Amino acid sequence: MKNKDSRTEINVNGTGISIMPNQVNGNDYICITDIAKQKSVDSDANDVIKNWLRNRDTIEFLGLWEKLNNPNFNPVEFDGFRKESGTNAFVLSPQRWIESTGAIGLISKAGRYGGTFAHKDIAFEFASWVSPEFKLYLIKEYQRLKDDENSRLSLDWNVNRTLAKINYRIHTDAIKDNLIPESLSKSQQGMTYASEAEVLNVALFGKTSKDWKIENSKPKGNIRDTATLEQLLVMANLESLNAELIRQGIPQNQRLLQLHKIARIQLQSLTNNTSVKKLKQ
Known part of the structure; x- marks a missing residue:
């Protein structure tokens, strides 16, 4: 279920757990404040997290994670926390950990919809510390969420790939009716179709299918099979536009310039389009 601020909420054994996409690194961050409610009442959730942060094992784990994933992590501050951890007087909040060490594994947000979020690792x-059983249910529901997202994205991609193929028939009909004289042989006709297909590829991707093959020897398929959702939408539009420009008798070199300009404008618009973003969620 999507919340207004683009967070996703999964239900884990009757407990709602918020998941927030990190706009900087693109990773999912899970609300450990929600998880902490499994161990205590709502008002004590922050204390549960602070108690977890007091443990030496926790500090060691967080420090290692940051060293592996964060080039800007402050090892000097980390060593100070590690030496103090486990003592009776040691207290550590998520905010202090983040501000002192430059940590990126935790995110602390204030306000009504705030809380402490942590990278899924x-x-x-943390969930294992709260309840090993709850951790297993959390992993199961999180994986179910990711499987659903991947399935929807695959479906949306295939729908738009099919749309591009349908529009390509409009494109080829325009080529047949306007660019291919009856006197041309089948091989010459094929060259004409291929030439116009490359016009679209260059306009959108900035390269021909042959150039793409040279640069990408391992992936199977062709240049359009690896296109993003936004690129597929633009390709469908370019096919219709090029068909109309062909019927107007505009030379290929002029059409290429127009199509390239249109492709750039449309890609920029679609990149910031909320409707397209919803297709990916």
Whole structure:
């Protein structure tokens, strides 16, 4: 279920757990404040997290995670926390950990919809500390969420790939009716169709299919099979536009310039389009 601020909420054994996409690194961050409610009442959730942060094992784990994933992590501050951890007087909040070490594994948000969010690696570790059983249910529901997202994205991609293929028939009909004299041989006709297909490829991708093959020897398929959702939408539009420009008798070199300009404008618009973003969610 999507919330207004683009967070996703999964239900884990009757407990709603928020998941927030990190706009900087693109990773999922799970609300450990929600997870902490499994161990205590709502008002004590922050204390549960602070108690977890007091443990030496927790500090060691967080420090190692940051060293592996964060080039800007402050090892000097980390060593100070590690030496103090486990003592009776040691207290550590998520905010202090983040501000002192430059950590990126935790995110602390204030306000009504705030809380402490952790990278999924860390969130699963915290869940294990709270309840090993709850951790297993959390992993199961999180994986179910990711499987659903991947399935929807695959479906949307295939629908738009099919749309581009349908529009390509409009494109080829325009070529047949306007660019191919009856006197041309089948091989010459094929060259004409291929030439116009490359016009679209260059306009959108900035390269021909042959150039793409040279640069990408391992992937199967062709240049359009690896296109993004936005690119597929633009390709469908370019096919219709090029068909109309062909019927108007505009030379290929002029059409290429127009199509390239249109492709850039449309891609920029679609990149910031909320409707397209919803297709990916």
